[in-house]
Amino acid sequence: MAQNLVQLLRAPIAIGLIFTATLAIGQQRYFAEKPSITFFSDGLVEDITAANKKVTSIFDALNGDIAFLMNVKDFEFSNKLMQTHFNEKYMESETYPKSSFQGKVTGFNAGTTGAQQVKAVGKLTIHGVTREVDVPGTIVASSGKLILKAKFLVKLEDYKIVVPQVVWDKIAQQVEVTLDFDYRPL
């Protein structure tokens, strides 16, 4: 009885071992060591701009999976009052403390050098609202590191970020988000 069981499982175990070994060798995960997400809003009276340098991100170069996670409170403004309003009134950071993106990058070839035009498709979560987005960008592989850059527009009302009439002229309804990440292998 036991003999038969061993016989049955021999092949799956062998295949399993080979499969796991392949996974281990093939996996090339990168971790963001110099992250930067900035956003810019062109207001009539005042420009609104802030930067978050504490974003965490992992990129799997083999299968293209990518994820970003950040605290909304880590966006730094030069105008402190603006930073307070951003967190207290518009982003409601106490209720929605984090923003994230999870998706897949296509068009990236681990072996190629030079700039590559890529696209990330996935779920972007801001202010508690998750939407499917499609973001173009570039990745440059250089001396084992990856430099990722992207720029895209975010419409405030898509994420239920409400800007009252009174400050309408100060805050544009669209925000331009810029990503600038240096990744190193994990």
Place this chain on the structure above:
Amino acid sequence: MKRFILSLILLSPCVVKAQQDLLQQLEKDTPAETEYAFATFKGTRLGNGHTIETKGGGSLEFIFGHRFGLISGGAYEMFGLDQAYVRLGLDYGITDRLSVSIGRTSTDKSVDGYLKYRALRQSTGVKNFPVSVTALGGVAYKLAPKKNSDVSPTYEDVDRLSYTGQLLIARKFSPGLSLQLMPTLVHKNYVESYEENNQFALGVGGRVKISRSMALTAEYYWNTSRPDNNTLPDDARLYDAMSIGLDIETGGHVFQILLTNAIGLTERAFITETRDNFFDGDIHLGFNVTRNFQLKKKKEGR
């Protein structure tokens, strides 16, 4: 063939799990942090007195405090608007935690200065602390009357000085509700015969947010060193200062509309020299207006 299919079935969960792991791994790897309560109040003033809030580093705030005459003056007095007392002030954030403030009041021609230090912050997470505590120390100098002899034969310049020491203790209970306690010590170099030089008051107050930009406020300063009103003539009676107000915040301004019995705009004046009885209908309309400017900008964003 059967064995091959069996292995595929046994191993398939591993592949799917790897793809969904990235975001979860980031969430796991994020170290536990301390969250500090912010925007406990919309501005640096609650009603007549201060809140725990200090200006951000490099921020300058113009603050105009107005108190009008008695509403009971009726239409003839334009419900008090004909009599206006003003304090013009500047608050500057030296750092995020230390603010300095100067001002001048028209009521008694006082000039005043304060230092405000945010000593402790309410936080949750790695560091847990239930309240925010800000310490305030201030000096005021009465410029009126011009001649010392107008007050009393022994009145000297140094008698025009008064000092305030205050601990502001507040807790943000929820995004919409914040409450504050204000133990305060006022020292006046010169006092009337029925007054103490050192007066201790306990203030209580709070705000309730009624919309993203508006809040209702209430404030009461219980002066424990107040002389007994039964021993004073009618026109010299003293009352605790209180106010109820509406805060409206738009961009860089905070407008506070107040109903108060105090016309004094410094701690010395409103805590120890308020002569109107709120509960008798002796109410003044008042407002505080603040305008914020960021003076020192760090090179951020573009």
